[in-house]
């Protein structure tokens with residue numbers, strides 16, 4: 001079975017590629033080829049099957065068509081579409097966010113449709129599709145009401161993913177991700193970047209700034225559980241998804257202050273002392289509009305997973321990602 005990860009050079013794309021390389025199968029079927037595509041060709045991962053890497057700009061429709069249809073990558077049965085411009089950058093660079101997150105997603109959906117094989121297409125949406133005047137507890141049926149351009153672009157792509165699936169062009173699965181924390185590497189341009197940096201940097205001996213107060217509630221999912229869910233998304237039978245192809249993944253909601261105390265329990269006082277609490281209105285303007293309380297009944301019934309505790313999440317970072 002051929003698999004392609006578009007956005008395969010990003011944080012989640014790379015972790016997903018490593019996981020597929022290690023397990024070699026999805027839903028009991030062996031992976032025969034993995035293609036990793038990104039705006040800069042990603043580095044390959046170790047696997048018992050061929051892995052190819054490709055430079056691809058998803059805003060170039062002809063290039064997306066060519067990559068999905070031709071050569072080593074041709075005829076992928078599972079297409080992961082993870083490529084995106086993240087939240088704060090989509091807010092500051094409206095045209096770029098629209099081009100990549102909406103028009104680029106349409107290019108991927110159309111290229112998948114053009115294959116004529118109704119491939120599975122796993123798309124990473126975001127909890128940022130929710131916001132504004134809606135109830136505090138998000139249910140599976142809560143209306144999408146994004147309050148950022150990023151959220152609006154993801155919501156629009158979701159609608160099309162659902163319609164392309166209804167028409168039988170693709171077998172779409174859209175996952176609304178909570179903030180993935182703790183994100184390894186460098187801070188990125190997501191407004192939620194601090195949700196990782198206030199743990200990642202102190203655990204690596206560096207200072208970090210927290211732009212919100214300790215009473216800020218936030219829903220998170222560890223990279224490990226997220227990758228498990230991305231693989232599971234390609235395994236769930238189409239019939240089990242029903243008419244709602246897009247739904248929220250299970251996260252866990254804690255106050256930031258409680259997450260910091262979880263870090264203290266696992267790693268001691270030193271990292272906690274490296275957090276500087278400095279309110280930042282530009283970040284707060286985006287993140288205070290996000291919803292924090294979810295009842296992801298559909299995802300849980302379909303077998304998607306959440307983390308057990310934030311202490312676990314700190315341990316996962318120490319095991320998987322810390323730079324020593």
Ligand SMILES: NC(=O)c1ccc[n+]([C@@H]2O[C@H](COP(=O)([O-])OP(=O)(O)OC[C@H]3O[C@@H](n4cnc5c(N)ncnc54)[C@H](O)[C@@H]3O)[C@@H](O)[C@H]2O)c1
Nearest residue numbers: 007009010011012039057058082083084124126177179180
């Ligand atoms: N990490 C999170 O907290 C989070 C939360 C909600 C949703 N998501 C979604 O999950 C997906 C993956 O997130 P991530 O954290 O790995 O992000 P990331 O920024 O690490 O990866 C995204 C990748 O998309 C690539 N990309 C951007 N423009 C492109 C283009 N024009 N053509 C081809 N590739 C392009 C980037 O180069 C990058 O490698 C994204 O769709 C994101 O919106 C992530």
